[in-house]
Amino acid sequence: MVSHEPNSRNLSERAISARGVVKAFGSGDARTLALKGADFEALEGELHLIVGPSGCGKTTLLSVLAGTLGCDAGQVEVLGSMLTALSSAEVTRFRCRHIGFIFQQFNLIPTLTLLENVSVPMLLQGAPRREAEARASERLGQVGLGGRERQRPTQLSGGQQQRVAIARALVHEPRLVICDEPTSALDSVTGHQIMDLLSGAARAPGRCVLIVTHDPRIYGYADRISEMEDGRVTAVHSGHALGAFIQAAQRS
Amino acid sequence: MDCMFLIALKMLLGDRPKYWMLVGGLAFSSLLMTQQYFVFQGLLSWTTSHMRNMRASIWVVESRVDQVNETKAMRDTDVNRVRSVDGVDFAVPLFQGVLKARTPDGADKMIQMIGLHSGTLYGRPARMLEGDIEQLRLPNSVVIDTLAAETNRLGAGMGRPLRVGDTFEINDREARVVGICQTERHFFGYPYVFASYDQALQYAPRQRKMLSMILAEPKPGLDTAEVARRISAATGLRAFTVPQFEKATLKWVWTNTGIPISFLTTIILGFVVGVAISGQTFYSFVLENLRNLGALKAMGAGNGLLAGMLLVQSLTVGLIGFGIGIGLTALFGLTVAKGGQPPFKLEVPFLFQAMGGVVLICALAALFGIRRVARLEPAIVFRG
Numbered sequence: 353m354v355s356h357e358p359n360s361r362n363l364s365e366r367a368i369s370a371r372g373v374v375k376a377f378g379s380g381d382a383r384t385l386a387l388k389g390a391d392f393e394a395l396e397g398e399l400h401l402i403v404g405p406s407g408c409g410k411t412t413l414l415s416v417l418a419g420t421l422g423c424d425a426g427q428v429e430v431l432g433s434m435l436t437a438l439s440s441a442e443v444t445r446f447r448c449r450h451i452g453f454i455f456q457q458f459n460l461i462p463t464l465t466l467l468e469n470v471s472v473p474m475l476l477q478g479a480p481r482r483e484a485e486a487r488a489s490e491r492l493g494q495v496g497l498g499g500r501e502r503q504r505p506t507q508l509s510g511g512q513q514q515r516v517a518i519a520r521a522l523v524h525e526p527r528l529v530i531c532d533e534p535t536s537a538l539d540s541v542t543g544h545q546i547m548d549l550l551s552g553a554a555r556a557p558g559r560c561v562l563i564v565t566h567d568p569r570i571y572g573y574a575d576r577i578s579e580m581e582d583g584r585v586t587a588v589h590s591g592h593a594l595g596a597f598i599q600a601a602q603r604s
Numbered sequence: 605m606d607c608m609f610l611i612a613l614k615m616l617l618g619d620r621p622k623y624w625m626l627v628g629g630l631a632f633s634s635l636l637m638t639q640q641y642f643v644f645q646g647l648l649s650w651t652t653s654h655m656r657n658m659r660a661s662i663w664v665v666e667s668r669v670d671q672v673n674e675t676k677a678m679r680d681t682d683v684n685r686v687r688s689v690d691g692v693d694f695a696v697p698l699f700q701g702v703l704k705a706r707t708p709d710g711a712d713k714m715i716q717m718i719g720l721h722s723g724t725l726y727g728r729p730a731r732m733l734e735g736d737i738e739q740l741r742l743p744n745s746v747v748i749d750t751l752a753a754e755t756n757r758l759g760a761g762m763g764r765p766l767r768v769g770d771t772f773e774i775n776d777r778e779a780r781v782v783g784i785c786q787t788e789r790h791f792f793g794y795p796y797v798f799a800s801y802d803q804a805l806q807y808a809p810r811q812r813k814m815l816s817m818i819l820a821e822p823k824p825g826l827d828t829a830e831v832a833r834r835i836s837a838a839t840g841l842r843a844f845t846v847p848q849f850e851k852a853t854l855k856w857v858w859t860n861t862g863i864p865i866s867f868l869t870t871i872i873l874g875f876v877v878g879v880a881i882s883g884q885t886f887y888s889f890v891l892e893n894l895r896n897l898g899a900l901k902a903m904g905a906g907n908g909l910l911a912g913m914l915l916v917q918s919l920t921v922g923l924i925g926f927g928i929g930i931g932l933t934a935l936f937g938l939t940v941a942k943g944g945q946p947p948f949k950l951e952v953p954f955l956f957q958a959m960g961g962v963v964l965i966c967a968l969a970a971l972f973g974i975r976r977v978a979r980l981e982p983a984i985v986f987r988g
Contacts (some may be wrong), residue, residue, distance in 0.1 A: 414986060419982040420901075426954050444906045447903065453899070453902050453903055455899065456986075459898075460987055461611075461899075462618070472903065473903050475607040476905055478901075481607045484607070532986045
């Protein structure tokens with residue numbers, strides 16, 4: 353059995369490494385290549401954006417990197433574990449322990465209270481309910497929703513719901529946080545508040561926050577940006593080049 | 605993981621319309637299955653009530669008779685032929701026939717007339733509520749059961765149930781009530797009227813042969829079935845012990861009437877309706893929660909856990925629905941069927957079988973959802 357424990361020797365170095373990732377949907381004439389040998393890399397301690405036009409394969413790449421979608425070819429190594437070599441059950445356990453998720457549509461369960469929603473990742477790890485709820489309450493306080501534990505998601509605004517989703521994503525201290533368009537359903541001010549929280553989360557030791565977006569308003573939060581086009585990562589911007597890319601993107 | 609089952613229940617209970625539809629569907633299904641089965645059992649028990657009302661050890665009938673509610677008259681001399689069989693302690697004639705009685709207000713009512721051997725009154729009803737069965741030996745005397753005494757039966761026109769001392773007519777002959785007894789309801793629903801054998805023959809329209817049955821008792825220490833076999837062999841008549849006659853009667857009902865198939869169809873329909881309603885509702889509940897289930901799957905919930913959560917949800921509504929359904933069935937038994945009409949016979953083993961049926965319905969309903977969730981790609985949550 354292949355271990356899915358993160359490799360501690362690579363801390364503060366590479367969090368994700370993907371090589372030659374190919375993913376196709378459909379078959380026969382309807383077969384569509386969403387990823388055509390994509391290479392990708394993200395480091396620990398960074399907030400990394402994946403950007404590109406609609407249909408370029410951003411979400412597919414994110415799904416493959418998160419272990420929620422298998423790939424047809426290529427290698428994906430996350431936190432020192434080769435996801436492509438793990439069984440389905442092992443990948444599920446890996447996600448449970450090491451990955452936090454933030455979805456575009458929040459995906460909070462409407463019939464549960466905020467406290468119960470945020471507790472779920474810890475409960476999935478087998479934590480006792482009391483411990484999970486204590487930690488969830490703490491996390492809700494950190495995202496500015498202390499005292500509202502017993503409310504339900506439908507009683508909150510979109511921005512507040514996304515904060516709950518952030519609390520849920522971080523409650524079990526994951527090393528990798530995967531975010532799919534976290535600000536696209538939010539207004540500008542709320543979007544920046546959410547990004548402040550995610551930016552703070554990325555500063556935790558050994559953690560990587562990976563965001564797929566085509567919202568140029570949040571490019572300024574990135575430590576690095578990978579640009580995709582037609583199923584491949586075509587450019588990676590960091591340092592001075594990142595500033596120039598952001599300015600160009602925001603002008604256009 | 606127990607906590608995730610609690611989360612599963614909260615997901616279900618939070619969706620009130622679906623929850624109540626599931627519980628309602630399963631309660632209806634449970635009610636239909638159990639109520640119909642118990643009415644069916646009640647009806648079946650009516651078919652053999654004759655034997656419990658008259659308590660003879662051996663029943664001898666004409667060779668073509670298949671069940672207790674059927675009569676083909678025998679010759680009077682057949683009684684002596686049975687008496688002469690080795691092992692028979694005694695044998696007595698019995699008349700049974702459906703006659704028409706006229707109530708005090710002039711209406712005609714059908715009755716089940718039973719003529720008991722005048723000397724011994726063998727086959728007399730087990731429980732007398734009023735009067736004295738021995739007075740059947742007096743002319744024009746009858747003992748009626750409580751059903752016969754009711755105001756909508758022979759008591760019609762009196763404004764009250766018949767009592768000891770009241771009279772009515774059978775075939776233009778006076779019948780004076782000398783006793784009221786408790787009986788089990790007859791299959792045809794007619795009230796019982798007991799008279800002496802000779803008196804019953806006077807009430808009944810005259811025919812060439814009037815002997816309906818012969819009731820016999822084996823000598824002490826002898827096996828009843830063996831004596832019955834000897835009677836059959838020696839006389840060419842059919843002799844049954846009580847269990848044999850019950851079995852033959854039930855077999856006749858199963859093969860010659862549409863009653864079992866009709867009830868079984870309803871019971872099966874109850875099951876099918878349960879599967880259809882709960883299966884469809886539960887599946888639509890799963891579909892509506894697909895994104896949430898996908899999110900749970902992405903966050904690390906395995907197929908086994910999600911299947912367990914769906915089963916817990918399904919079985920919970922199943923047991924609640926079953927409880928409500930059984931409660932309604934019991935209420936039916938205690939209210940509508942209290943008077944014995946419609947028949948109702950509660951059988952505890954079937955409660956467990958019905959519960960098994962409901963659990964099966966729930967498992968099937970959950971299975972549809974589990975199949976869908978097992979095929980669910982967790983990446984669904986990334987598709988806007």
